[in-house]
Amino acid sequence: QVLLVESGGGSVQAGGSLRLSCQASGSTFRPSMYHMGWFRQAPGKERDFVAAINWKGDSTVYADSVKGRFTISRDNAKMTVDLQMNSLKPEDTAVYYCAVRTKYDRNALVVDEYGFWGQGTQVTVSS
Numbered sequence: 111q112v113l114l115v116e117s118g119g120g121s122v123q124a125g126g127s128l129r130l131s132c133q134a135s136g137s138t139f140r141p142s143m144y145h146m147g148w149f150r151q152a153p154g155k156e157r158d159f160v161a162a163i164n165w166k167g168d169s170t171v172y173a174d175s176v177k178g179r180f181t182i183s184r185d186n187a188k189m190t191v192d193l194q195m196n197s198l199k200p201e202d203t204a205v206y207y208c209a210v211r212t213k214y215d216r217n218a219l220v221v222d223e224y225g226f227w228g229q230g231t232q233v234t235v236s237s
Contacts, residue, residue: 119231
């Protein structure tokens with residue numbers, strides 16, 4: 111069993127920055143075994159991929175909409191995965207979720223590849 115807890119959400123004006131953090135825990139969880147990702151879901155919309163990072167932290171992938179503005183990183187010793195969000199836009203407003211990838215059937219952008227999810231943290235960007 112894996113427990114994921116996100117933090118760092120809040121309200122900012124367009125152009126501002128936020129840093130989200132995801133703390134993982136679990137008696138059998140070994141973060142170095144798993145790729146991890148961030149997703150977001152706006153009201154009335156599907157959950158969308160934002161960013162993912164491999165278990166070593168040396169390979170990342172981003173959604174086109176956040177490329178160049180967001181940076182994902184991880185610290186396996188602390189069992190954390192962070193998402194630094196710069197140059198925020200109103201369209202970034204959503205609940206942000208971190209997740210552990212437990213399947214490798216398709217690719218990191220697919221929601222179904224992830225088996226453990228946090229409760230989410232709200233990010234609101236005003237214009």
